[in-house]
Each structure stands twice: as C-alpha cells, then as structure tokens.
Amino acid sequence: MTLHSLPALERRYRVTGHPELRVAILDVGLACCALEVGAAITAGMLVPEVSSDTGGDGCVVSVLLISGTVTDALAPGVIRAWGALEDPKLAVSFGACANTGGPYWDAPTVTKGIDQLIPISVYIPGCPPRPEALVAGLVRLARPAVLTHSDQSGESR
C-alpha cells in the first residue's frame, strides 16, 4: 500500500449546524470505523464542499482523521500522511483502536494508541463511534484551547 498520494484525497466539508467550521479531512480509514465517516456524509452531517463554494471567513483546518486499527505495518504510512498535511493541521483519533488499541490492546502488532506516534487533538470514543460522535468531536476541534495545543505540537514536529 502506498500512501504518497494521500493528501490529494483530502476533502473539504462543512459541518451541518456549525457554519463556523470548515474542515479538510484526510480520512485514514484503517478498519470498520471508516464506515461511520461515510455514514456521516450519507446522513448529511458532513456536507462535501463544491469547488465554487468560497463563502465563510474561517480558515480551513486540515484534519487527519485516524479511524481504525493502526497496525505496526501501517503506522509508518500514518506518520507520512501526517507529515504531508499542510498547517494548520490537527489530528483526530476516532474509535477505540486508534485511541488505545481497543479490543486489540493485547495484540503485539497493534499500536496502543496513535498518540504514541503523532500529536492528537481530540479523541473520539466508540467502537465504532456514531456519526453524531464524529460531528461532536469536530466541533470540539473548534475550541481555541485545542487550536493552541496544535500550534505548540506543530512546532516540535
């Protein structure tokens, strides 16, 4: 699996009910959690921006959404994807596997929390989390404290 072209897969979304929020999501869908992102789009909670949509003053934050099990084989790809994203960027850990290893907490080949590899701004619990939980987590990203944290961790990376 090559991840060199992943940043081109980044998609811009508006979050229904939160007009101040514009996110460009690079979804690293590694397991079943990725389906919930699709569910959020299908249910209209995340609305893909069309290219002509330039409205809104808020800057677009690049979000690396790690949804699924990070195995040791895929961990370098996740790190490369994080490095390839442009600032301002934030990483969101989506689901039990990305948060702590989840049901694979005992497996030797699974990363016990993606925060061991890249700085995470928001952890969304669930196995898998509901699409509503994804939206709630993205809204949490908009909080200034989280953005400040991102600036600090961005310097060290």
Added chain:
Amino acid sequence: MIPAEAHGTIALRASACTSCMICVRECPTWCIELDSHTEQVSDPGARRPKTVNVLDAFRIDFGLCMYCGICVDLCPFDALAWSPEHDHAATTAAGLVQGITELQTAWPPTGPPTDN
C-alpha cells in the same frame, strides 16, 4: 435507521450497584475499574449486623470500551444502562476515563427508574 439511543454511551446508577464485580470480570477489554469496601449495618431486632459492600469508585475507560454492552446485559441489578449521549470526545486519552459522577450524569431518562 439506527435508533438514537443505540451505541451512545454507558451510564451507571451507583445506588443500584452492589460491587459484585460481574461487569468488571466479564468485560472483554477489561475497561471497567471498581473499588469498594465492606461496612457493618445493624438492623434493629436483627441477630447480628450484616455486611454490605459500599462502592468507592467506578471507572470506565471509554478509550478501551468496545461498546459491546455485555456489562449492561449481565448486571443483575440494572445498575448499568445504555444512554443516547454521544458527545464524550476528550482532548487527552486520560480524559476518556469516566468516574461515578460522569457515568451517573449520563443516566438516560428512558432507562430503568433511578429509585430503588
């Protein structure tokens, strides 16, 4: 369509918990932590005081939780229930651990009654 109350979060009614540890032992990811101690309770007219468990701490690590609901199903005292709340994202991994206060706050209005 998934029902709104499904797969939200798990809530605790501490007054119904007898610290029997069934949820802790049966959890596939061992994400529940429970502390308790015993106290002697004397009833007037009883031959001897009886020993009861008193719940000191109950924590669920939602970073690990698989939301399988085995704890909810197995609790003999309906002290655990599904709650439709889903906004439990945290900014640290440790923030995903919830104690008695947070777990009680999530108790669903449609769940089993809160009085014994």
